Amino acid sequence: MALTGMDIFKQLPKTNCGDCGIPTCLAFAMKLAAGGASLEQCPHVSEEAKALLSEASAPPMRGVTIGEGEYALKIGEELVMHRHEKTFFNPPGLALLVEDTEDGVAVDAKLAALKEATYERVGQTLRADLVAVKNSSGDANTFSDMVKRVMAGIPYPLVLMADAAAIDAAMSAAGPAKPLLYAATAGNLDAMAELAKKYGAPLAVKPASLDELAELTTKLDGMGLKDLVIDMGTRTLKETFQNLVFTRRLALKKKQRPFGYPTITFPAEETADDMMETVHAAVYTIKYGGLMVLKDLSPEKAYALYVLRQNIYTDPQRPMQVDQGVYPINNPTEDSPFLITTNFSLTYFIVSSEVEGSKMPAWLGIVDVDGLSTLTAWAAGKFVPERIAAFVNKSDILDRIKHKTVVIPGYVAQISGELEEELQGWKIVVGPREAADIPAFLKSFQPATA
């Protein structure tokens, strides 16, 4: 059972030094109990208290990583029921199902298409995350061969769906890095637990009921296996959705550790209709799937799921931002124009893609205004002459250009006079209001050299 704020407070130094960023030990204890602070924030807590408090400081849902290296996927470690309360942290994984009874050449084509369906959207890469290989043939060698084939075709982490003996054979033959082993049940718990330990891999748990889930995860935890993923075993949209909500509540609201693991769902096994499969995956993306296994991730369906996932897992309280700085576009020189705008991601990507599309070289200065768009940032007193001048003076732009002309967005034309006063020696040029007019502007604009 999780500790209360008062339990935690008793273990703290009670000096109210504020080094944790919170004024008092009591306030820190309350925040820690609510999952809003981390024990590492207090540098004065004793080792003994640390050990005692580890339960309280652990997230109510464990984070589990599948795979290794560049393509590793972390799921879970969520802190809130609703996105508007804070944010959702680790986007759920989308996995393509491959059965070892499928034709090898067709599987190669499916994997090539999956790899190809990778998109860039507002600075993020959207793609599938895993491949689930299922031992439908019942033959261990056929399964091993398919695992090898999938590994040769795509670098994504795997979910290995087979009995313990077939998984062991595939792991020995192909050696995928930390795949998710699927699945431990009441009937095979010891064998699957042994495998998970042997390969240091995360393990899926498939109970027959909620009560059995608590029993199995508690037992596995006692065996030292912490990286668990829950499959409630239901295969209808309604039941799966109910279980996802129920286990999330038990983990986050009731702080019940046996339920504090991410989940795996199987839209692929819930419907034969490809379109409905996408709908099921969309519902679980919204609430609260950790992994979704689908048999069809063709581009038109996959893209809709990728964008939905990206939007759900964007912090609603924090606009998407790019880093402040000077960005070269189309190999600019010391004579190229210098434009500035704000660090709202959408603004940056719209402006930079218009500059890029114009084929005209330019320097794009991005001012940190807490991720607001141009007009909103100006209205909020953030995209203002003092801040813009401070950015220009601190940047290395004068090492890159030999003129002193800066182009500001047309929407903030009213600041040009004041900016000229702040930026002594600079010429302020008012650019277009709309990004779509940037290419025509750049083609006719030449910064004046001193």
Ligand code: SF4
């Ligand atoms: S840093 Fe530790 S001792 Fe200092 S106020 Fe925070 S919790 Fe208390």
